[in-house]
Amino acid sequence: MSAAIGVRAAQLGRRVLVLTVDPAKRLATALGLELNDDSDKPVEGLNLSAAVVDSKKIFDRFLRTHASESGVVDRIMKNRLYQQMSTTLSGSQEFTALERLLQATESGHYDLVVLDTPPTKHAMDFLTAPQRLSSLFSETITRWFSSPDEKPKGFIASIVGAGTRTVLKSLEILTGGQFIEELVDFFAAVRSIQRVLRERSLAAEALLKNESTKFIVVTSFDAAKLVEAKYLQGQLKKMGYRLKAVVINRAFPLWLPDGERASAEATSAETKLQVFFDQFRDYYRTRYSLYEDFAKGLDKSIVLTRIPEYRQDIHGLDDLKALAETLSEATV
Amino acid sequence: MPITSLNDKRILFVSGKGGVGKSLIAAGLAKELADSGKKVLLAEIGETSYYRDFWGLREEIGHHPQRHPTEKFDLALWSGETSLREYVLFYLKMERLYNLFFENKVMRALVNVAPGLSEIAILGKITSGIRKVGPPMNYDVIVVDSYATGHALALLEAPKGMMEAIKFGPMGHHSREMDNVIKDESLIGYVVVTLLEELPVTESIEFRDRLNTEFGVNPVIVANKVMHAPVSVNELNDVTHSSNAGLAEFANHVKAVNERQEEYGKLLAQSGAQIVEVPLIFSADADTLVKKTGEALRAL
Numbered sequence: 001m002s003a004a005i006g007v008r009a010a011q012l013g014r015r016v017l018v019l020t021v022d023p024a025k026r027l028a029t030a031l032g033l034e035l036n037d038d039s040d041k042p043v044e045g046l047n048l049s050a051a052v053v054d055s056k057k058i059f060d061r062f063l064r065t066h067a068s069e070s071g072v073v074d075r076i077m078k079n080r081l082y083q084q085m086s087t088t089l090s091g092s093q094e095f096t097a098l099e100r101l102l103q104a105t106e107s108g109h110y111d112l113v114v115l116d117t118p119p120t121k122h123a124m125d126f127l128t129a130p131q132r133l134s135s136l137f138s139e140t141i142t143r144w145f146s147s148p149d150e151k152p153k154g155f156i157a158s159i160v161g162a163g164t165r166t167v168l169k170s171l172e173i174l175t176g177g178q179f180i181e182e183l184v185d186f187f188a189a190v191r192s193i194q195r196v197l198r199e200r201s202l203a204a205e206a207l208l209k210n211e212s213t214k215f216i217v218v219t220s221f222d223a224a225k226l227v228e229a230k231y232l233q234g235q236l237k238k239m240g241y242r243l244k245a246v247v248i249n250r251a252f253p254l255w256l257p258d259g260e261r262a263s264a265e266a267t268s269a270e271t272k273l274q275v276f277f278d279q280f281r282d283y284y285r286t287r288y289s290l291y292e293d294f295a296k297g298l299d300k301s302i303v304l305t306r307i308p309e310y311r312q313d314i315h316g317l318d319d320l321k322a323l324a325e326t327l328s329e330a331t332v
Numbered sequence: 333m334p335i336t337s338l339n340d341k342r343i344l345f346v347s348g349k350g351g352v353g354k355s356l357i358a359a360g361l362a363k364e365l366a367d368s369g370k371k372v373l374l375a376e377i378g379e380t381s382y383y384r385d386f387w388g389l390r391e392e393i394g395h396h397p398q399r400h401p402t403e404k405f406d407l408a409l410w411s412g413e414t415s416l417r418e419y420v421l422f423y424l425k426m427e428r429l430y431n432l433f434f435e436n437k438v439m440r441a442l443v444n445v446a447p448g449l450s451e452i453a454i455l456g457k458i459t460s461g462i463r464k465v466g467p468p469m470n471y472d473v474i475v476v477d478s479y480a481t482g483h484a485l486a487l488l489e490a491p492k493g494m495m496e497a498i499k500f501g502p503m504g505h506h507s508r509e510m511d512n513v514i515k516d517e518s519l520i521g522y523v524v525v526t527l528l529e530e531l532p533v534t535e536s537i538e539f540r541d542r543l544n545t546e547f548g549v550n551p552v553i554v555a556n557k558v559m560h561a562p563v564s565v566n567e568l569n570d571v572t573h574s575s576n577a578g579l580a581e582f583a584n585h586v587k588a589v590n591e592r593q594e595e596y597g598k599l600l601a602q603s604g605a606q607i608v609e610v611p612l613i614f615s616a617d618a619d620t621l622v623k624k625t626g627e628a629l630r631a632l
Binding site for chain 1: 586
């Protein structure tokens with residue numbers, strides 16, 4: 001869907017970059033993306049480029065750019081916690097996606113950057129990532145883990161608060177001492193880049209709240225999913241993010257003709273199919289009324305679009321363009 | 333693996349691409365097993381509940397299992413935070429120390445961000461009955477409505493990651509135990525839900541292969557929302573030439589769906605996995621959906 005939105009905007013004349021985190025193989029091929037290369041790739045025939053967000057590469061590059069001395073970079077890269085954390089750290093995928101977004105908007109090459117948010121069970125994880133990370137790397141916290149002269153060993157004795165001492169001792173019961181050492185070492189090393197980490201997290205948050213940043217929620221035609229979408233809409237508003245459009249995927253099929261019923265001379269096949277058709281229509285009618293209720297609850301300023309059921313499989317750029325064309329100008 | 337063996341598992345782990353209906357399949361499995369006399373818990377994982385809205389329940393679904401108002405199984409929602417809290421309390425026992433742990437700003441930040449900690453806690457909770465750790469869970473089977481494919485893999489891979497980071501202490505030991513349980517097919521059954529469409533089928537086959545390679549397990553694949561039109565191929569072809577334009581167009585659509593379903597059904601079969609089909613159910617009523625889904629899954 002992000003790719004389709006990107007294509008539509010490009011067709012309408014803007015210079016677009018689509019950033020995608022975990023593209024399906026066919027989509028990646030259609031956009032000319034390769035697994036090992038995360039640079040911006042221009043797409044044939046359109047004023048559009050696409051790129052994969054490679055979390056590990058972005059994190060490593062970030063380290064090399066911002067660490068004050070190369071010794072620190074090596075120390076962090078060797079730390080086992082970093083090796084684990086840089087890719088699996090809850091929030092790291094979001095941080096790197098947002099960092100990539102920041103870089104793209106700062107480059108000046110594009111009028112529009114579309115970010116496909118990382119796959120999480122709930123979009124809220126993505127939206128709260130900058131705050132979670134910046135709170136972890138806040139000055140107060142990193143100070144708790146490192147002594148004034150940055151000595152990683154025997155630090156527990158020199159730690160400020162009795163609270164931390166007790167907490168870490170109890171953590172040792174669960175994890176064993178070695179983990180604590182690694183944790184301390186990690187934070188000591190991170191101390192030198194924590195300010196930048198925090199600044200970038202705050203910049204990412206500011207970007208998300210900026211007037212020119214819009215959110216598009218893609219959901220499906222299912223009662224529980226619509227409730228979730230409504231909740232998300234409320235949360236976005238509360239956090240100061242701007243919801244622009246809601247796209248409902250897998251909506252009822254296009255071909256729902258209210259046509260004539262089978263005539264008296266209908267063949268048995270036609271009659272059987274008519275019965276089946278009626279079942280389908282009644283089924284979709286119920287879902288349609290759920291949709292109508294949902295639509296009523298949305299703010300007037302939010303664009304609501306339905307993408308019909310059949311346009312799901314993307315085999316190539318043409319399919320993507322066809323899907324893009326179903327999106328109105330107001331959506332993008 | 334005989335199709336009836338899903339019956340003897342202590343844990344059923346239901347996953348699949350987002351949007352294919354895995355929550356409904358999990359609910360159907362829970363109903364069938366509970367109606368057959370077993371003590372069943374249907375567990376959701378993560379921060380928020382799908383089932384509460386699905387069944388229109390008045391009460392919130394919490395960490396501690398509660399009986400479903402009308403069905404014979406229990407419901408619970410296990411998040412990383414509630415599972416971790418339970419685990420820590422179990423070991424630290426002292427209330428005061430626990431408060432220090434969780435009030436402490438550092439710990440809260442760490443828990444929010446630490447790699448795989450949430451996943452380990454949840455997997456720990458899921459396997460706690462079998463491992464006889466923590467508060468007792470006296471169920472014959474726990475049906476887990478798990479995460480979508482990618483996140484589900486992260487969940488299953490978490491013990492391995494934790495074992496690397498923490499070699500000693502209870503957490504290291506428990507991670508090893510969890511890793512053993514999830515690989516033990518006499519205890520745990522895996523169900524991968526898909527639709528007979530390109531993206532879900534491709535993803536399901538990849539997921540199945542990874543489960544096979546990394547964990548040595550053989551998931552059952554459930555093809556959901558399969559359309560069964562009550563007309564033969566010949567009859568369909570006839571109707572495409574009908575003078576009734578609306579019906580003719582519909583007939584063409586049904587033909588296309590049949591062809592697609594056949595194509596992807598074959599692809600699935602080629603993967604060597606055991607496949608069960610659940611038909612498209614024309615109802616928006618939760619109880620009907622769960623009942624009919626359960627009936628279709630009876631074969632398992």
